Amino acid sequence: MKLTTKFTLWYFGIMLVVLLIGGYIVYYEIQDKISRVEVVRHQRLNDLIAEQVRIGGDYSNHPTRKRATVAPIPADSVPKGVSTYYTRGIDWNPEFQTNEYRLLVTNFYLIKGQWYRITTYSFIPSFYQLLPGVVDSFKWILLLLLILVIVSAGLISKYILAPFKRTLRVIQSFDLKQKGAMRLPVTRTSEFLELNQFLEKMTDKAREDYQSLKEFTENASHELQTPTAIIRGKLDLLMESDIRDEQAILIAETQNALERLSRIHSSLTLLTKLENHEYEADTTVCISQLTRETLNSFEELIQLKSLTLTTTITEKVNVPLHPSLADLLLTNLIGNAIRHNEAPAAFEGDAKGVSEVEGQDWEKGEPGFSGGLIQVSLTREGLVVVNTGRQPQVPTIELFERFKKGNSGSDSIGIGLAIVRQICDLSHFTIDYQYHAGFHCLAVGFSPRVVASKLLQNLSLPLQDRIKSGWPKAN
Amino acid sequence: MKVLIIEDNQELARNIRDFLAREGYICESCDTLEAAKEKLGLFQYDCILLDIGLPDGNGISLLNLIRSEYKDSNVLIISAKNSLDDKIIGLEKGADDYITKPFHLAELHARIRAVYRRKNLGGTSIVAFNEISLNTDTFEVHVGDHLLDTTPKEFDLLLYFIVNKNRVLSRQAIAAHLWGDYTDNLANFDFVYQHVKNLRRKISAAGGVDYISTVYGLGYKFNSHKPE
Numbered sequence: 001m002k003l004t005t006k007f008t009l010w011y012f013g014i015m016l017v018v019l020l021i022g023g024y025i026v027y028y029e030i031q032d033k034i035s036r037v038e039v040v041r042h043q044r045l046n047d048l049i050a051e052q053v054r055i056g057g058d059y060s061n062h063p064t065r066k067r068a069t070v071a072p073i074p075a076d077s078v079p080k081g082v083s084t085y086y087t088r089g090i091d092w093n094p095e096f097q098t099n100e101y102r103l104l105v106t107n108f109y110l111i112k113g114q115w116y117r118i119t120t121y122s123f124i125p126s127f128y129q130l131l132p133g134v135v136d137s138f139k140w141i142l143l144l145l146l147i148l149v150i151v152s153a154g155l156i157s158k159y160i161l162a163p164f165k166r167t168l169r170v171i172q173s174f175d176l177k178q179k180g181a182m183r184l185p186v187t188r189t190s191e192f193l194e195l196n197q198f199l200e201k202m203t204d205k206a207r208e209d210y211q212s213l214k215e216f217t218e219n220a221s222h223e224l225q226t227p228t229a230i231i232r233g234k235l236d237l238l239m240e241s242d243i244r245d246e247q248a249i250l251i252a253e254t255q256n257a258l259e260r261l262s263r264i265h266s267s268l269t270l271l272t273k274l275e276n277h278e279y280e281a282d283t284t285v286c287i288s289q290l291t292r293e294t295l296n297s298f299e300e301l302i303q304l305k306s307l308t309l310t311t312t313i314t315e316k317v318n319v320p321l322h323p324s325l326a327d328l329l330l331t332n333l334i335g336n337a338i339r340h341n342e343a344p345a346a347f348e349g350d351a352k353g354v355s356e357v358e359g360q361d362w363e364k365g366e367p368g369f370s371g372g373l374i375q376v377s378l379t380r381e382g383l384v385v386v387n388t389g390r391q392p393q394v395p396t397i398e399l400f401e402r403f404k405k406g407n408s409g410s411d412s413i414g415i416g417l418a419i420v421r422q423i424c425d426l427s428h429f430t431i432d433y434q435y436h437a438g439f440h441c442l443a444v445g446f447s448p449r450v451v452a453s454k455l456l457q458n459l460s461l462p463l464q465d466r467i468k469s470g471w472p473k474a475n
Numbered sequence: 476m477k478v479l480i481i482e483d484n485q486e487l488a489r490n491i492r493d494f495l496a497r498e499g500y501i502c503e504s505c506d507t508l509e510a511a512k513e514k515l516g517l518f519q520y521d522c523i524l525l526d527i528g529l530p531d532g533n534g535i536s537l538l539n540l541i542r543s544e545y546k547d548s549n550v551l552i553i554s555a556k557n558s559l560d561d562k563i564i565g566l567e568k569g570a571d572d573y574i575t576k577p578f579h580l581a582e583l584h585a586r587i588r589a590v591y592r593r594k595n596l597g598g599t600s601i602v603a604f605n606e607i608s609l610n611t612d613t614f615e616v617h618v619g620d621h622l623l624d625t626t627p628k629e630f631d632l633l634l635y636f637i638v639n640k641n642r643v644l645s646r647q648a649i650a651a652h653l654w655g656d657y658t659d660n661l662a663n664f665d666f667v668y669q670h671v672k673n674l675r676r677k678i679s680a681a682g683g684v685d686y687i688s689t690v691y692g693l694g695y696k697f698n699s700h701k702p703e
Contacts, residue, residue, distance in 0.1 A: 222528070225555035226484050229577035233490030236580040239643040239693055240497075248692035252645070255693075259647045262577050300628050304669045 004157040042105035050109040101126035163187035221269040267415040284318040294330040337387035343371030382445040396433040479520040480504035494580040542569040579648035618683035636697035645694040
């Protein structure tokens with residue numbers, strides 16, 4: 001809800017309460033004032049009648065006696081300390097032939113040693129007759145106020161909140177990577193001024209932190225390479241010296257760890273570079289050609305793992321992407337599909353407790369699993385890579401995070417998909433990853449308008465048909 | 476072959492020197508641009524290994540000098556920065572190849588040999604060892620008179636073995652050589668094993684000697700004197 005709307009609603013609520021109380025007060029005030037005025041009038045009339053009585057004479061047809069009763073009363077029935085009182089109530093009005101509200105004023109006079117009670121009355125508008133008038137007028141007041149509040153809230157907030165809105169616009173366009181400091185508009189409102197000062201201080205700090213972090217990453221990446229290269233070289237030299245078997249194992253294990261270190265390191269450096277927008281796309285790249293080249297370079301691996309590859313590649317699909325990134329994207333996607341590919345038989349057997357296919361020693365076993373499938377489909381909308389494989393142990397969406405692995409036992413470092421997602425984010429591609437009945441389906445939509453998941457539905461259909469028609473026989 | 480190593484890190488320079496010395500190369504090293512200029516003025520080198528980040532300047536600046544004054548030398552850039560710009564600038568300025576730290580020494584050696592072959596063998600691009608000969612232009616392998624049917628990766632692998640013969644090649648080094656920088660997805664040593672196995676089978680089938688042996692725990696070795 002907008003701030004202005006909120007203010008207006010609150011004001012409206014307060015106005016309603018004030019007006020209700022005000023209405024009540026007005027209603028009773030009018031009632032009271034009318035009675036008072038009438039009482040004073042009647043007292044004067046009663047005084048006049050008393051004067052007439054004092055003078056003596058026949059006044060029975062005098063207009064003053066029309067609604068008056070004059071009664072001599074014994075002295076002891078005169079109330080003590082009170083010379084006048086009035087009562088109100090509904091009574092029959094013979095002139096109008098209707099029950100009306102009557103005000104009755106009684107005065108006591110001592111005239112020539114005799115007490116008189118003089119009572120006069122008149123019919124006044126009933127309070128219930130007043131009520132609609134009060135309500136009506138307050139209704140109009142309320143309406144008028146409401147219109148005023150809405151209009152003024154709109155205008156005033158526009159004026160008062162203008163610096164705030166300008167600040168908002170500046171913050172929205174703020175980018176950590178921008179060179180200069182963020183400059184906010186000057187304002188005379190002290191709260192906004194304080195906010196602006198705080199924001200400027202905060203963004204400056206964030207920018208500095210970002211810069212130093214970036215510098216640190218660059219330095220770390222640079223400075224770590226040389227020692228790693230030295231260790232690697234020493235191990236290479238050590239390997240060739242005269243060593244015993246157990247020493248060989250030690251070297252091999254060191255090498256594995258070092259390999260891992262250097263891979264993590266180069267991947268992280270790459271991710272940092274991507275984040276720093278070091279690879280801006282200034283031209284388009286023909287992804288059809290690249291896909292074919294990448295598949296060619298993986299051909300031997302596909303054969304080694306006895307995978308069945310099906311491709312549908314639309315010709316001349318050009319996307320705005322840096323050539324190196326396009327290469328990385330394809331290498332990672334297709335590489336993953338090959339590396340994590342397992343034939344359904346391999347993991348179905350797993351569930352039944354049949355011996356593990358994975359984790360074979362490279363020295364002895366036949367590592368290739370037969371019967372795995374890969375499908376690569378490229379259209380103008382996007383790229384879909386589908387492969388067989390066992391169910392990931394974590395939700396597929398989490399696999400895009402760094403160091404997340406579908407299978408904790410694998411020796412990959414789990415950064416390939418993070419790189420893929422980073423590239424997609426940078427290029428405004430959409431990406432989706434689903435696992436369904438033994439199939440890993442990964443889709444990249446080349447345009448923000450194309451939702452990757454939609455792509456998955458369309459393009460993985462042929463493969464779904466293949467499931468129904470049964471698995472292809474392993475060769 | 477005479478090699479000049481321009482590298483400010485003494486340990487790394489010594490690694491390279493030790494490794495290449497076993498190939499019978501004559502290696503000299505220096506750690507600054509100034510020293511390098513001095514050495515280049517005095518001696519002729521077949522190959523120059525140039526580190527980009529030097530204490531007294533950027534190694535790229537030396538490239539101009541080398542290209543104008545010492546045209547015959549091969550230049551191989553060694554850089555810690557795996558940045559694309561550096562790679563492109565380096566190659567444009569006339570470097571023959573570019574290798575990124577951390578590299579395997581065997582890989583460096585293979586690269587040195589490759590640029591040397593391209594420049595110095597006067598068009599003939601045959602790498603031969605006993606009965607095995609490789610043509611690096613046509614990617615054909617002959618064992619004796621037999622033409623071997625090898626895949627590109629197997630060709631690469633065999634060349635790598637022959638260049639680094641009598642050396643233990645780790646599976647990591649082979650994987651990095653065959654699949655390049657971003658091998659995270661593919662550094663599956665099963666693949667290395669498969670390739671080596673296929674290669675050995677093919678050579679043996681063509682009547683060649685099985686020079687390649689497994690080194691326990693570490694990797695493989697191409698033995699020039701096969702112990703029978």
